[in-house]
Amino acid sequence: MKIVYLVPGLMPDEECRRREGMLRAWAAPGTQVDVAAVDEGPFSIESQYEEYLAVPATARLAVRKEREGYDAAIVGCAGDPGLEAIRELTRNMAVFGPGATSFLAAAMLGNRFAVLTPEGEMTQSNQLLAIRAGVRDKLAGSVSMGLPVLSMMDDRDATLKRMLEASRRAVAEMGADTLVIGCMTLAFLDFSGELEQATGLPVVNPASSTLKITEAMVACGLAPSKAAFPLPPKMADPQKPVDFTQLYGRRE
Amino acid sequence: MKIVYLVPGLMPDEECRRREGMLRAWAAPGTQVDVAAVDEGPFSIESQYEEYLAVPATARLAVRKEREGYDAAIVGCAGDPGLEAIRELTRNMAVFGPGATSFLAAAMLGNRFAVLTPEGEMTQSNQLLAIRAGVRDKLAGSVSMGLPVLSMMDDRDATLKRMLEASRRAVAEMGADTLVIGCMTLAFLDFSGELEQATGLPVVNPASSTLKITEAMVACGLAPSKAAFPLPPKMADPQKPVDFTQLYGRRE
Amino acid sequence: MKIVYLVPGLMPDEECRRREGMLRAWAAPGTQVDVAAVDEGPFSIESQYEEYLAVPATARLAVRKEREGYDAAIVGCAGDPGLEAIRELTRNMAVFGPGATSFLAAAMLGNRFAVLTPEGEMTQSNQLLAIRAGVRDKLAGSVSMGLPVLSMMDDRDATLKRMLEASRRAVAEMGADTLVIGCMTLAFLDFSGELEQATGLPVVNPASSTLKITEAMVACGLAPSKAAFPLPPKMADPQKPVDFTQLYGRRE
Amino acid sequence: MKIVYLVPGLMPDEECRRREGMLRAWAAPGTQVDVAAVDEGPFSIESQYEEYLAVPATARLAVRKEREGYDAAIVGCAGDPGLEAIRELTRNMAVFGPGATSFLAAAMLGNRFAVLTPEGEMTQSNQLLAIRAGVRDKLAGSVSMGLPVLSMMDDRDATLKRMLEASRRAVAEMGADTLVIGCMTLAFLDFSGELEQATGLPVVNPASSTLKITEAMVACGLAPSKAAFPLPPKMADPQKPVDFTQLYGRRE
């Protein structure tokens, strides 16, 4: 089984390799996981605008990876930027987003989950994400750690401390019984163990859980429904099918 | 009052001018409406992928127009591509989308509205649009006319016939009491009068209604809430504020 | 365009003229706005009972105004008393209520709006109003200022102070990103500017916003759906149509 | 225990006495049920306008009956006109509406109930009624029999035939497992037995079920919550309390 983890923003090669290493350590025997990053994109994704910015290059990358024979792709951002669009463009490859997938995993574990987000107002994004995933009824809310994504890796202890504070708020104010890490940078810092220890709650890491659920779905032969995510009409026209690159043009 | 209508896809200059003429005819005395099109974008928008494709260039155009002194902008596609993102980037300009605005206008007129769409599976898009607009409870459903966007202008009579058939289905099968035109190309063909005549129902044209409601909101001094659509954190950082163009890069 | 603003309760003529002056100042060139008050009705509307009391005389006044040639009527109370009933009775005149209309305007501007109410328990009224308007999902809640309607005009400073306090509660406790003035007396005191200044949030004034949106709808040729608000069956009977005054009688 | 059944529209005395006889036959030993009709009101209630018309006189009558020592009152129209308003005005008397009460009774019996309505578009009324009652999730829908209220008593057989047809539609098209008679005139024709026989479904008669549930509630010492339906602020003011008749005036 071949799975590609798509990095939808600019990321240093070293960090891509580090994440690839973690993913490979989580993968089952027989699963090949590769990390592929876009050539152009946002520096990090902390707003809806940056989510949108990430889509075109990520979609092109996904289509290329399907042609290279991957069975599945993971859109490597907790906001699932462009997930539906990428599913429209692919024909057989199973495409999953760590946002929806980790929300649905949390729904398997409890009745009310809270999402820990780094900085910035992602509350509405997370609510829309829960609606798109179909589990709005179980979303207790979002709690911000008040830390910019790009600084989280600088001080591991400070980051963990902020996570614990946010988790306690999620429990006390929102009645959360399950936690979801709402950011891939956080996910790859992999504090789930410490957080579970400290809170006594299951902590869904979107990186590991999405990888393992993707493996599970591919093993079952399951991919997103083409009835739900059909090819763009222009690509599906049997008379004059076009390639996805022909959907976009520049004014002369 | 200065309003700009942003065309988020490639469109012949002649058609831009035709639409500008219609908008100017609808505008109140004292309102200047201009049509501005992106330099690059999708040829038409019939899928979620094409919606996403449209956002980056449209957002850049919106920011430029705010700097040029426009009071308001309309994102000229019935799917409101990137509406929240564009609202994040602008500081004072009021940005509206004909999708949400026409849905909310329909909610002012009846209890159950149906959306007429050209071709392709936009059902989920329209449901998400209704959720983002906040009027999900009044969305009766979407009915497809079964016509590609790009061919609708070729035969006006055939297009009207398809619209009537779709409208009758919306009434008979969904109990719709109000209709919304779910496509800007259709909107600028301006069949609302014929359709109202034939069905006896109010027909919300997203082009005219969004223009008039935008005028109303600007006249009231109302623009989208920055608490709801905050600047991306990187742009809001008082220490080292960045320009929106600096949020995106290319790998060297 | 001729719009009539219906005052559904007893109001001194001087205050009617003052409001008419404000409405005329807000109106577009070419719009004639007149204020017409009922001959009998409640002294103010602070309970559901007083809302009901207001309906019969207001409905009679609306029908008379349609016969006089008005294009649109606004039911001048933030609770929209009898809005659906008045829409049933009118045949072409567009009837709007500042309650539903300002809620829908707020939905155009943000994700969660709060309603500022004077005194008394209007929470359930506002929730039903949001349901009738179709935007329940965006109603964050109601906050009472703790001031009787009839005393609000006595001390402008005290009233503004209470509004600011209520607004802060709406933000802190309900996460509101948009405010709606939930009372027409407050609306015509016109504190929206000060409130926007102090809170940084958009403040929807139901008087000005409903006037401007009504102008917009009439300009688009849009009126409430007769499929949603049909004539009472007795009036619609083609055999023996009755006048609306014949629907009511007194025991001899 | 003394219960008054309030007739909110004009009704011949003979019919009032006939209904009183039926109610007395249904009542438990020890319950006194009286029928009291308004002096002025609509001839029948088939529209939202007529519902509103009925409220002022019915509310006055309810207050008078509380003063006369009744323990409970039933607002004798299936649309519960002004129920919340009447509950605001009364201090101890338990006020119930056959609309909400029969909907809640139906919710005790099955998962999806349908409402049989005589003529006219009461669909939205019934949905709002279900929302006010709190059982929207169990309302399968409304089916019209296509008969004017005032003609239902003329031909009992034809009326029953229409009811059976409507019931079959409710089962086949809406999956209803429980039926509610949505009109008091129908309720007092008392076809519930025949309808149950023919459909095999429980049929909630709003006349008998509301009477019996009112008896049950009064026996338990339960009346509507004054926290939910508080006195109008003007009446509750400890400084200068006013009588409910002083809430309304006429312009001199």
Place this chain on the structure above:
Amino acid sequence: MKIVYLVPGLMPDEECRRREGMLRAWAAPGTQVDVAAVDEGPFSIESQYEEYLAVPATARLAVRKEREGYDAAIVGCAGDPGLEAIRELTRNMAVFGPGATSFLAAAMLGNRFAVLTPEGEMTQSNQLLAIRAGVRDKLAGSVSMGLPVLSMMDDRDATLKRMLEASRRAVAEMGADTLVIGCMTLAFLDFSGELEQATGLPVVNPASSTLKITEAMVACGLAPSKAAFPLPPKMADPQKPVDFTQLYGRRE
């Protein structure tokens, strides 16, 4: 009319007789109420597991009581354990649960009710109960008194004090306007009067209210819909109908 109150867990005979005495005191003249307890079952019901444990023996008891000629049965636990299952097995006997019935009674009295629970995490149980009853929209929440069921009878004063504290939290934090006793042991301690006195809110006692509503429903000839709660297919097979005891077996 014969009603049986089924005790679904082990209960000392003396306590069964005490409850029977209270039920008989509440019953109308002409109603015979008997208490019948299972031979085996949980000692008390404070978890979902104990709810499930109670069902098989209670269902057998219910079927036996139908054969003995009872008109109605009440499943004597506030969680309505197995209510739907018991309704499936009975053919004519009306089966009600004090959980759903008291929730629906509360919905008749106000807009937001809170449930007072003894100890343990019943929040999700109560939410599912509200969903099964169909009144989720009116459930404000659950408040725990922090007292084990089995110790509540030891110190009446301490129990009342805890109830008052929990009630105040329900009002202050959840905006409850109506209270429901969420435990039958509490219900038969019968503090409703004191609690109403202290809070000014209606307090629904599930023991008395379910008895009286059951009387009301039986008097109206109403029993749960067999379309909603059909016989298990094996019992309904006209070819080879089986007895309900034949649905279960032991491996040899």
Place this chain on the structure above:
Amino acid sequence: MKIVYLVPGLMPDEECRRREGMLRAWAAPGTQVDVAAVDEGPFSIESQYEEYLAVPATARLAVRKEREGYDAAIVGCAGDPGLEAIRELTRNMAVFGPGATSFLAAAMLGNRFAVLTPEGEMTQSNQLLAIRAGVRDKLAGSVSMGLPVLSMMDDRDATLKRMLEASRRAVAEMGADTLVIGCMTLAFLDFSGELEQATGLPVVNPASSTLKITEAMVACGLAPSKAAFPLPPKMADPQKPVDFTQLYGRRE
């Protein structure tokens, strides 16, 4: 990793071994899957009553299996009988139900899933299941194949034909884009391939998908939240903890 598949009803040993063989074929290298059946229980589960009947013995079996060192258990019935109760009783073992798990898997693949059920009225069960799983918004509906569970294995061709008919109804009448097999007997007949071929939709087999997702969750170290499914209070009492078998007794 050790996973036990619990059979909650009586099942011939041969069939248990057949299912064990299929589960082992689906399992990853390194996963040990065993099938364990209860000693007593229903013959099959086609009603809510039979679901309840299955719980006590299944819960006892689950506790025994946790003591034997299993990492996870699957409650082998598509209705997830007693899932919450079993989760309360276990301390570390991860317990999943194929009902909720397959519904959540379907939510990962599309926007509207339909459940294929054998015979009998499981519609309400499936809706409650979707609510418990948290994905109600994506449940399109249930379609019955009209075949008793116990006869499905007799004629494979007839069973497949019925499944195809039901699937077509799910697409045409409910707009389903994803299918879920709603019965474990059907699941182990394993028609998913044929059904996907014939319909073009993803078909979630609850047997294979729940096994693979359970493997994924265990690999991530995730088990249901004890905050959501706490031990029954009697078992958690630090003073006098009791064994789960002590929660139930027999009258002497």
